[in-house]
Every structure is written in C-alpha cells, then in structure tokens.
Amino acid sequence: MTATLSRSAESDLARRIAESALATDGVATSTAEFHAWYAERCRAQVHEVRRIPFDELRGWGFDPATGNLGHHTGRFFTVMGLAVRGGAGPVRQWTQPIISQPEIGVLGIAVRDIGGVLHCLMQAKAEPGNVNKVQLSPTVQATRSNYTGAHGGAAVPYLAHFRAVAPGRVLADVLQSEQGSWFYRKRNRNMVVEVGPEVDAGPDFCWLTVGQLHELLRVDNLVNMDARTVLSCLPDAAPGMPGGDDVAAAVRRSCDPRFGSLHSTTDVLSWITAKHSEIELVTTPIPLVDVRCWRRSDMAISHEQGLHFSVVAVDVRADSREVGSWTQPLLEPHGIGVIALLVRRIDGVLHALVNARVEPGYLDAVELAPTVQCTPDNYTRLDRPPLLDLVLGRRPEQVLFDAELSEEGGRFHHARGRYLIIEVDDEPAAGRDDFRWLTVHQLTGLLRHSHYLNVEARTLVACLRSLR
Amino acid sequence: MTATLSRSAESDLARRIAESALATDGVATSTAEFHAWYAERCRAQVHEVRRIPFDELRGWGFDPATGNLGHHTGRFFTVMGLAVRGGAGPVRQWTQPIISQPEIGVLGIAVRDIGGVLHCLMQAKAEPGNVNKVQLSPTVQATRSNYTGAHGGAAVPYLAHFRAVAPGRVLADVLQSEQGSWFYRKRNRNMVVEVGPEVDAGPDFCWLTVGQLHELLRVDNLVNMDARTVLSCLPDAAPGMPGGDDVAAAVRRSCDPRFGSLHSTTDVLSWITAKHSEIELVTTPIPLVDVRCWRRSDMAISHEQGLHFSVVAVDVRADSREVGSWTQPLLEPHGIGVIALLVRRIDGVLHALVNARVEPGYLDAVELAPTVQCTPDNYTRLDRPPLLDLVLGRRPEQVLFDAELSEEGGRFHHARGRYLIIEVDDEPAAGRDDFRWLTVHQLTGLLRHSHYLNVEARTLVACLRSLR
Numbered sequence: 001m002t003a004t005l006s007r008s009a010e011s012d013l014a015r016r017i018a019e020s021a022l023a024t025d026g027v028a029t030s031t032a033e034f035h036a037w038y039a040e041r042c043r044a045q046v047h048e049v050r051r052i053p054f055d056e057l058r059g060w061g062f063d064p065a066t067g068n069l070g071h072h073t074g075r076f077f078t079v080m081g082l083a084v085r086g087g088a089g090p091v092r093q094w095t096q097p098i099i100s101q102p103e104i105g106v107l108g109i110a111v112r113d114i115g116g117v118l119h120c121l122m123q124a125k126a127e128p129g130n131v132n133k134v135q136l137s138p139t140v141q142a143t144r145s146n147y148t149g150a151h152g153g154a155a156v157p158y159l160a161h162f163r164a165v166a167p168g169r170v171l172a173d174v175l176q177s178e179q180g181s182w183f184y185r186k187r188n189r190n191m192v193v194e195v196g197p198e199v200d201a202g203p204d205f206c207w208l209t210v211g212q213l214h215e216l217l218r219v220d221n222l223v224n225m226d227a228r229t230v231l232s233c234l235p236d237a238a239p240g241m242p243g244g245d246d247v248a249a250a251v252r253r254s255c256d257p258r259f260g261s262l263h264s265t266t267d268v269l270s271w272i273t274a275k276h277s278e279i280e281l282v283t284t285p286i287p288l289v290d291v292r293c294w295r296r297s298d299m300a301i302s303h304e305q306g307l308h309f310s311v312v313a314v315d316v317r318a319d320s321r322e323v324g325s326w327t328q329p330l331l332e333p334h335g336i337g338v339i340a341l342l343v344r345r346i347d348g349v350l351h352a353l354v355n356a357r358v359e360p361g362y363l364d365a366v367e368l369a370p371t372v373q374c375t376p377d378n379y380t381r382l383d384r385p386p387l388l389d390l391v392l393g394r395r396p397e398q399v400l401f402d403a404e405l406s407e408e409g410g411r412f413h414h415a416r417g418r419y420l421i422i423e424v425d426d427e428p429a430a431g432r433d434d435f436r437w438l439t440v441h442q443l444t445g446l447l448r449h450s451h452y453l454n455v456e457a458r459t460l461v462a463c464l465r466s467l468r
Numbered sequence: 469m470t471a472t473l474s475r476s477a478e479s480d481l482a483r484r485i486a487e488s489a490l491a492t493d494g495v496a497t498s499t500a501e502f503h504a505w506y507a508e509r510c511r512a513q514v515h516e517v518r519r520i521p522f523d524e525l526r527g528w529g530f531d532p533a534t535g536n537l538g539h540h541t542g543r544f545f546t547v548m549g550l551a552v553r554g555g556a557g558p559v560r561q562w563t564q565p566i567i568s569q570p571e572i573g574v575l576g577i578a579v580r581d582i583g584g585v586l587h588c589l590m591q592a593k594a595e596p597g598n599v600n601k602v603q604l605s606p607t608v609q610a611t612r613s614n615y616t617g618a619h620g621g622a623a624v625p626y627l628a629h630f631r632a633v634a635p636g637r638v639l640a641d642v643l644q645s646e647q648g649s650w651f652y653r654k655r656n657r658n659m660v661v662e663v664g665p666e667v668d669a670g671p672d673f674c675w676l677t678v679g680q681l682h683e684l685l686r687v688d689n690l691v692n693m694d695a696r697t698v699l700s701c702l703p704d705a706a707p708g709m710p711g712g713d714d715v716a717a718a719v720r721r722s723c724d725p726r727f728g729s730l731h732s733t734t735d736v737l738s739w740i741t742a743k744h745s746e747i748e749l750v751t752t753p754i755p756l757v758d759v760r761c762w763r764r765s766d767m768a769i770s771h772e773q774g775l776h777f778s779v780v781a782v783d784v785r786a787d788s789r790e791v792g793s794w795t796q797p798l799l800e801p802h803g804i805g806v807i808a809l810l811v812r813r814i815d816g817v818l819h820a821l822v823n824a825r826v827e828p829g830y831l832d833a834v835e836l837a838p839t840v841q842c843t844p845d846n847y848t849r850l851d852r853p854p855l856l857d858l859v860l861g862r863r864p865e866q867v868l869f870d871a872e873l874s875e876e877g878g879r880f881h882h883a884r885g886r887y888l889i890i891e892v893d894d895e896p897a898a899g900r901d902d903f904r905w906l907t908v909h910q911l912t913g914l915l916r917h918s919h920y921l922n923v924e925a926r927t928l929v930a931c932l933r934s935l936r
Contacts, residue, residue: 004815005728104745165738167731173738175745189745191738260473263635269916270633270641270659276918277572277643277657347472363832448737449917450744 006168010235013171017210018237020118021465024211028114031215037206041124042134045204048317049128053298057313057327067289067296069311069329076143077101077411079301079311079329081291082184084360086281088434090383095291097301097311098184098361099331099411103144104175107226108162108191110139111171112199112207119207121158121199122227127409128316129330131416135224135406136216139205157202162191169194172233175450176458177367179407180359182309182331184285187363187450188226190233210237214466220404221416225455228405232458236444237465247350247400247423248468254350254440255465261439262346271436272368272452275356281365300332307378309333312413330413335377336404337417340391341460342371342424343400344437351437352464353429354457367454368446371435390428391420398422401463419459421467440464474636478703481639485678486705488586489933492679496582499683505674509592510602513672516785517596521766525781525795535757535764537779537797544611545569545879547769547779547797549759550652552828554749556902558851563759565769565779566652566829567799567879571612572643575694576630576659578607579639580667580675587675589626589667590695595877596784597798599884603692603874604684607673625670630659637662640701643918644926645835647875648827650777650799652753655831655918656694658701678705682934688872689884693923696873700926704912705933715818715868715891716936722818722908723933729907730814739904740836740920743824749833768800775846777801780881798881803845804872805885808859809928810839810892811868812905819905820932821897822925835922836914839903858896859888866890869931875923885924889931908932 025031054062060071070078082098110121125137142156165173171192178186201207208216213231217223223231239256243249253259263271293304301311310332317325342353357369372391379385401421408415429435443461446452453461493499522530528539538546550566578589593605610624633641639660646654669675676684681699685691691699707724711717721727731739761772769779778800785793810821825837842853844860869889876883897903911929914920921929 005730005817006732007728008725009732102748102750106745167735170734170738173734173741175741189741257476260475262473264474264477266638266641267635270638273641273643273657273918277574280570282570349473450741 009168011238013235014238016118017234018240020210021214021237022211023117023209024215026209026212027117028119028207029212031212034206034208034212038124038134038136041204045124045126045134046317046319047126047128047133050315051299052313052315052327054313055298056315057329060313060327060329066287068287069301076328079288080184081286081288082360083284083286084281086279087358087360087365088279089358095286095293096308096360097288097291097294099182099186100184100285101143101186105143105188106140106159106162106191107138107188107230108140108158108193109227109230110158110161110193110195110199112195112197114207117209119209120213121201122206122208122213124204124206125224126318127224128314128328129411129413129415130221130224130406130409131414132221135409136222136227137224138227138230141226157205158199161193161195161199165193171235172230172448174233174448176229176233176453176455177362177451178455180361180367180454182333182361182412184283184361185363186361188229190230192230192234210234214468217463217466218401218403221406224406225408225459228459228462229455232453232462233447236441247345250345250348250350251440251464251467253348255444257441259349260347261349261442262351262437265442265445268436268438268442272356272366275366275434276364279358279365281358281360283360306334314413331411331415332413333375333415335375337375338372338388338391338420339370339417339456339460340372340420340422341457341464342387342390342422342428343464344424346437349439350464351439352443352460353435353437354443356434356436357454359454362454363451368452368457369454370457370460373456386432387428390424391422394420394422398424400467405459417456419463421460421463477636479706481703482706484586485702486708488678489682489705490679491585491677492683494677494680495585496587496675497680499680502674502676502680506592506602506604509672513592513594513602514785514787515594515596515601518783519767520781520783520795522781523766524783525797528781528795528797534755536755537769544796547756547799548652549754549756550828551752551754552749554747555826555828555833556747557826563754563761564776564828565756565759565762567650567654568652568753569611569654573611573656574608574627574630574659575606575656575698576608576626576661577695577698578626578629578661578663578667580663580665582675585677587677588681589669590674590676590681592672592674593692594786595692596782596796597879597881597883598689598692598874598877599882600689603877604690604695605692606695606698609694625673626667629661629663629667633661639703640698640916642701642916644697644701644921644923645830645919646923648829648835648922650801650829650880652751652829653831654829656697658698660698660702678702682936685931685934686869686871689874692874693876693927696927696930697923700921700930701915704909715813718813718816718818719908719932719935721816723912725909727817728815729817729910730819730905733910733913736904736906736910740824740834743834743902744832747826747834749826749828751828774802782881799879799883800881801843801883803843805843806840806856806859806888807838807885807924807928808840808888808890809925809932810855810858810890810896811932812892814905817907818932819907820911820928821903821905822911824902824904825922827922830919830922832919836920836925837922838925838928839897841924854900855896858892859890862888862890866892868935873927887927887931889928889935
C-alpha cells in the first residue's frame with residue numbers, strides 16, 4: 001500500500017460539517033451582519049413584477065399547431081400537455097399542462113474553510129415568482145441556457161468552480177428531480193464543491209456556516225428551494241455524543257448506522273424496487289390544446305374548477321439579473337401546500353415516515369415523499385390524502401419544525417408550502433405498504449444517488465438535520 | 469437500545485458468500501452430479517426451433533398503420549422504430565428498429581443453506597434463441613405476462629417466493645437495464661431471496677454453490693445472461709486473507725474498501741453525474757415503417773448494408789415450457805460481440821476500466837459498460853472503437869477470463885459475445901474522460917442501485933469475482 005490510492009475521507013468531512021453546524025453564531029459573518037447585509041440586498045435589488053396578458057409576452061408565444069407556450073428560440077422551457085394513465089391513486093387517467101425543461105442545470109454551493117470552520121457561499125437572489133422577491137440561494141443557480149448565454153446576459157458568477165472540479169474537492173454531486181406534478185422530467189445537478197482561500201464573496205454573496213443556515217431554515221420564505229435541495233445532498237454531520245433524551249440526541253443517533261434502523265437498508269431498497277415494479281404509469285406528452293378540463297383566457301390557462309394551478313405571464317423589471325428586464329410565463333399553484341414529515345423515536349433513534357409517491361413528471365414514476373404532501377384546497381373532506389387529518393389536527397407540543405417555505409421563484413408564482421416536522425409516538429400508517437420508517441442515515445445514503453427522494457422530502461431532510 | 473432495531477447483517481452475509489464461493493466441489497450437488505443432471509435435462513427438453521416467414525407467425529402481426537410487429541393481445545413485446553438524436557459517438561442521428569417491452573419482469577435466484585453452505589437454486593431452461601437450447605438459468609425468469617398468465621401456460625415454479633418476501637430474507641433486489649441497443653427501456657427486477665429447508669429442487673432444478681457457479685461461468689454458453697446479471701447483484705464475498713501476489717489476492721483486496729481506490733467513490737459518482745449532465749440524447753418512438761435504411765422481406769427486417777441485426781420469426785416446439793408450441797419474433801444480431809474488461813493492479817488492488825456508454829434504450833442515456841463492447845464486424849478499420857485493437861491484440865498471458873457467453877435466448881437468436889478480462893500494467897485510456905478505473909467494491913456498491921452498470925458490465929463483474 002503506497003500513497004497512490006485514496007482512502008475514505010468521509011469521517012473527516014463529517015467532523016467538519018458537525019463543527020460548522022455547531023457554529024450557529026457564525027465565524028466569517030455574524031448573524032447580525034447577515035441580517036444587515038440581507039436587508040440591504042433586498043433594498044438594492046429592485047425587482048418589479050407585473051401580471052400581463054399572454055399577448056404582451058416578448059419572445060414567448062403559443063405554437064399555432066400545438067398550442068404549447070414556448071420561447072421562440074426553443075430554449076428555457078415550454079408549457080405543454082401531458083396525458084397520464086395508471087399510477088396508484090384514486091384517479092387513474094387524466095391530462096394536464098406541465099412544464100417541459102429537459103436541460104439539466106446546476107445548483108451549486110461553494111464551501112470554504114474560514115477560521116477553521118466550513119462556510120457556504122450563499123447568494124441573495126431575486127426571482128420573479130417569490131412572494132418576497134429576494135431569498136437566500138445557492139452560490140450558483142444556472143440553467144444550461146444561462147451558461148451557454150441564451151439569455152444574452154452576463155456570465156454567471158462562480159460557475160467556473162462547478163464546471164471543472166479537481167479530485168477530492170467535490171462534497172456532493174448528484175442529479176435530483178424537481179416537482180413531478182409541475183415539471184416533466186426536470187432534473188438539476190446538485191453540487192457542493194470546496195474552493196480555496198482565493199475565493200471571496202461578491203456584493204450579493206455571503207459566507208454562512210451550516211449552523212447559521214440551519215437557523216435561517218426556520219425563517220419563513222428565506223432559504224430558497226434550490227439552497228434547500230443542495231443542502232440536503234450534503235453528507236451527515238458526525239453524530240458526536242449520542243447521549244441525551246432530547247430530540248436532537250435522537251437525530252444524532254439516527255445519523256449513526258451503528259444504532260440500527262427499524263428496517264435494514266437492503267429491505268428498504270427492496271421495498272422501493274417493489275414499488276417501481278408494481279406501479280405502471282404511462283405518460284405521453286401531448287399538445288397543450290388537447291388537454292381536457294383546462295381553459296385558456298387572455299390572462300391564464302386554468303383548470304375549469306379552479307383546482308391545481310394556473311399558467312400566467314409576468315413582466316419583470318430588475319437591475320441585478322443577467323438582463324435588466326424581461327417577460328416570462330410562470331406556473332401559479334392555487335393554495336398553500338401542506339408538506340409534513342411524521343417522525344418517531346424508536347429505541348431512541350429518530351425515524352421519519354416516508355411515502356412512496358407517484359408523480360407523472362418523475363423520470364421513473366415513484367419517488368419517496370414526505371408523509372403528507374398536498375394542497376388541502378384541492379380535496380373535499382371525503383377524498384383526503386392519508387394522514388392529512390392527523391397533520392391538520394397536530395398538537396403544538398408535537399411540532400418540531402414549522403415554517404412556510406417557497407418553491408423555485410424562477411418558474412413558480414408565489415408557490416409556498418407549510419413545511420412541518422411532527423413527532424408521534426405510535427404507528428399511524430399501520431398496514432399501509434406505501435409508507436416506511438427510515439433513519440436519517442438511510443435517507444442520507446439514498447441522497448447520494450438520483451431520484452430516490454423528491455424535492456419536498458429533500459427540504460425536510462435539511463430541516464430534520466437542523467433540529468436541536 | 470433494545471432488540472427492535474436491526475443492525476447491519478452485511479458482514480455475516482459476506483462471510484456466508486465467501487464460504488459458498490470456496491465450495492467449488494459442491495455440497496448438495498457434486499460437480500459430477502451436476503454434469504450428469506445437466507446432460508440429462510438437455511436430452512429431456514425437446515425443443516425444435518425453425519425459422520419461418522413472418523406470415524406464419526400465429527398471434528403476431530404487423531400493425532397496418534405503423535408497421536410495428538406485435539402480439540394481438542398487446543402483451544409480450546413489440547418491435548417498433550426509434551429515432552435517436554444526440555449522444556457522444558461519431559453518429560449523432562439515426563433511426564432503428566428496437567424491442568419495446570415496458571413490463572418489468574422478475575429474475576430471481578432462491579438461495580438456501582444446505583450443510584451450512586449457501587446454495588443457489590438454478591434451472592436448466594431451454595430458450596428458442598439459444599445456440600445450444602438449454603442453459604443454466606435463475607430459479608425464476610418471469611415476465612409480467614408469465615405471472616399474470618397471458619401465456620395461458622402453467623404457473624411459474626417458485627415465483628411465490630419472490631412475490632412476498634419476509635424482512636431479512638432479501639439478499640439483493642434491484643431494477644437493472646438490459647441491452648440498450650436492442651431494448652427500449654427494458655428493465656428487470658434482479659432478486660436474490662433466501663428460502664427455508666422446505667424448498668426442494670424440482671426435476672429441472674439443481675442446488676449449486678457460488679463456487680460451482682464461478683467455475684461454470686468459464687464454460688462457453690452455459691450460464692445464461694439472466695443468471696449472470698442476478699449473480700452480479702449479490703454482495704461481495706468477505707475478502708478473507710488479503711495477502712498474496714496473485715490476481716485472486718488483488719481481487720480480494722479490491723473487494724475491501726479499507727485498501728482504498730484510485731478515485732474516491734464521491735469522485736466516481738460526480739464523474740457519472742457529469743456524464744449524465746453533458747450528454748444530451750433525445751429518443752422518440754416512431755412507427756417501424758418510418759425507420760430509414762432498413763428493409764422488410766418475408767423472412768427478416770434487416771439493415772440495408774447487413775449491419776447490426778435482423779428481426780426474424782421462429783416456430784418453436786417444446787415439451788417443457790409453459791406452453792408446448794408457439795411462434796414468436798426474435799432479434800438476431802450479426803456477428804459475435806467482443807466484450808472486454810481491462811483490469812490493472814494499482815498498489816496491489818485490482819481496478820477495472822469502465823466506460824461511460826450511451827445507448828438509446830437506457831432509461832437515462834448513460835450507463836457504465838465494459839472497456840470494450842462492440843461487434844467488430846460493424847466497423848471498418850478506420851472507425852474502430854477505442855481500445856478494441858488492444859483487446860484484439862491481447863497476449864495469452866494477459867487473459868484472466870475468456871468465454872463465449874449468450875445473451876437472453878427468449879428474445880435474441882444466437883446472440884453471443886466473447887467475454888474477456890485482460891490484465892494490463894499501464895494506462896491505455898490516458899486523457900480520455902469517458903473511462904475510469906473502479907475497484908470491485910465500488911462496482912458492487914453501484915450494483916445496489918439501478919442503472920449504473922449495463923448488463924454486459926454486470927456479467928463481467930460476476931466473472932471478476934470468479935477469478936482465482
């Protein structure tokens with residue numbers, strides 16, 4: 001054995017993440033400095049968004065043959081129709097509008113050692129669909145159109161660090177899906193890359209510890225979806241001292257495979273394989289004009305009963321984006337989602353109840369979702385999703401995490417969900433084969449690979465790790 | 469900590485597999501008994517296969533509108549057209565016939581403890597496309613049509629053991645792709661399941677140790693493709709004593725993460741993610757009549773230059789299949805494939821050179837393939853695939869494994885490849901980013917998950933583990 005071969009550096013990385021998670025007051029940036037910087041960036045990023053009729057879109061239009069809404073270059077994204085057959089839910093056949101964006105973008109967080117502590121380079125970034133304009137974003141959030149210059153805008157800062165990465169500098173790099181009811185087979189490359197001391201934070205950027213990000217996750221609509229999904233792909237922090245009776249200790253034990261799990265990982269993988277094998281879902285892109293039960297007006301494409309979402313158009317005036325002013329379509333969900341993970345201590349080890357969920361836009365039909373993920377407005381009392389009533393009837397002392405968080409503001413208009421982690425002490429899903437209790441280390445193991453956990457579950461994994 | 473939670477049983481399983489791998493002379497079945505049984509089954513399974521014109525197919529026909537060749541029930545499989553655009557090779561746009569078989573079947577090996585040693589229940593099974601009729605198959609090889617009874621045939625023996633598996637009895641359970649140039653998004657569920665002492669071997673079945681299967685892999689056209697892919701999904705054997713200078717010792721060290729690897733697993737996963745992100749491949753099912761450069765005669769659908777493969781029809785008379793006599797289409801490749809894995813000892817640890825390969829039928833465009841995988845007849849001297857000449861010019865002392873093995877005889881007519889493992893002592897792929905050296909434990913880790921290794925690479929992983 002010589003020095004040619006690399007041994008696992010995982011334990012060292014886990015220790016560094018643990019230290020960064022403990023630095024809740026910051027090192028490079030104090031929490032007070034962060035808030036001052038963030039308030040200043042919110043003021044600086046002028047961003048005016050106005051609903052417009054479709055015929056005021058510039059560069060975008062409806063294809064005369066298909067009715068699909070797209071950009072004249074064929075880039076960015078297209079709103080098309082999708083015919084869906086099969087699945088596991090009460091409705092087994094439908095058509096719907098959906099966003100097609102086959103290009104794979106990069107969502108990347110650069111990390112750097114500052115004062116011996118790992119810091120993440122976060123960006124204050126305005127997006128047209130955000131309820132509050134500016135949110136905290138990854139270092140880089142680039143579509144292929146961005147980095148090939150289809151915008152005609154400036155180069156994306158820091159992107160070079162994610163395009164050619166030296167061996168040993170990648171902490172995470174995995175393709176993950178996004179909302180499978182709104183996007184058709186959209187994936188982004190989730191990356192965490194370590195950079196050297198020569199990398200400084202530009203005016204829209206700020207170095208924060210993992211611990212600071214954990215605190216900021218609890219602030220409504222602050223840490224954006226892209227930042228949350230990248231954070232979820234980080235390895236677990238080293239569990240540290242496993243003692244203690246509080247929930248934080250149960251999370252620490254859940255990060256450590258030596259404490260065991262209710263189901264072996266082989267059995268969990270077998271359950272997922274069985275779901276993929278059993279559930280037949282056939283999805284076929286169709287012209288948007290062939291979608292049934294949806295109507296197009298001057299201002300919106302909407303479901304005739306007002307359910308689900310609308311497609312709308314906006315005019316954006318900004319001064320800090322790649323281009324100063326543009327128009328674009330956005331998908332506007334109706335109602336605020338309820339996205340909840342039930343957790344339970346089993347032998348002192350925290351387990352989370354995940355649901356094998358079918359969505360038509362997933363590359364492979366089934367991904368693991370939070371226990372409950374729905375917009376209650378879309379359901380009557382009779383066809384409520386399983387366990388929703390348990391979530392809506394939660395007692396305050398059961399709630400470990402509760403924040404309203406936004407979905408991606410570059411595609412969605414005011415899309416928000418109430419993200420909850422709720423502790424239970426019994427088995428609410430007995431006899432249901434579409435649910436399983438997994439430990440945090442099992443979830444983290446799955447997150448090294450593509451398409452196991454959906455984007456909502458990934459947010460809640462990031463939130464789980466923030467419990468203290 | 470009580471007994472509720474399960475701890476990892478992996479090391480115990482690895483030890484049992486290692487013991488079974490050492491039992492090359494068998495326990496339940498001696499090697500002499502195996503050969504006698506196998507010869508007897510070959511005689512007993514009368515199986516006459518005759519090429520017929522398409523219009524003698526019963527239950528199969530060409531769709532008048534699309535020209536697709538399918539079964540009147542819509543089941544089994546369909547030969548359709550595929551339009552391909554993009555990729556990474558010299559040809560970036562083509563159309564071709566391809567088999568569509570969207571149902572997920574089960575390939576399962578039942579294992580059982582006999583005399584303290586793990587045994588695999590293998591089947592002598594005739595398939596119409598096999599060059600030698602009977603080959604050694606998994607316990608179960610069932611399409612969904614099989615087990616829902618679309619054949620109108622008898623129930624598949626032992627299938628119940630794979631349909632409802634008790635916790636802790638699964639050794640492997642993962643969806644894997646099959647030939648991506650011949651099948652469009654075909655996947656099978658690869659399962660290894662432990663059964664109890666009540667399970668006995670029927671007349672077409674035989675209990676063999678892992679060591680016996682390793683020996684039989686070296687016999688031309690004996691262990692079929694389905695058996696090889698399931699075997700590849702087994703965990704590694706415990707490495708045992710890592711000492712020694714021979715190649716077997718280098719394989720044992722390669723199974724043990726403690727000996728390290730040229731690239732960290734995080735870097736390997738990042739390389740795979742980069743390939744998925746970079747390579748854009750658009751595949752669109754089209755009517756078979758719209759495929760260019762292919763011609764249909766009474767007897768075959770063939771490429772006009774005689775390249776690649778033909779689609780043909782056969783009449784089968786058997787007495788031991790679910791139904792005694794039937795007709796079906798088969799895909800007949802032209803020429804015998806060369807499928808080679810270059811291996812190299814780096815610091816005494818065996819590494820295998822895998823290629824990030826694009827095939828149009830993969831669910832996600834790129835999978836890891838052997839170093840060389842091609843049919844030389846399809847290439848002129850000028851456009852040879854990389855490293856093929858190195859494989860064709862191998863010296864005898866470099867060859868660690870060399871056998872002609874068959875692809876699945878239920879769909880392919882006389883499809884065979886020369887499978888080779890060739891040892892090199894330098895870097896033949898310097899500067900090529902589409903190749904990487906991986907250890908056996910890295911390959912095995914990837915094989916717990918779907919769609920990382922293609923079916924040819926999986927065969928060679930099974931062969932790698934058989935080196936002694």
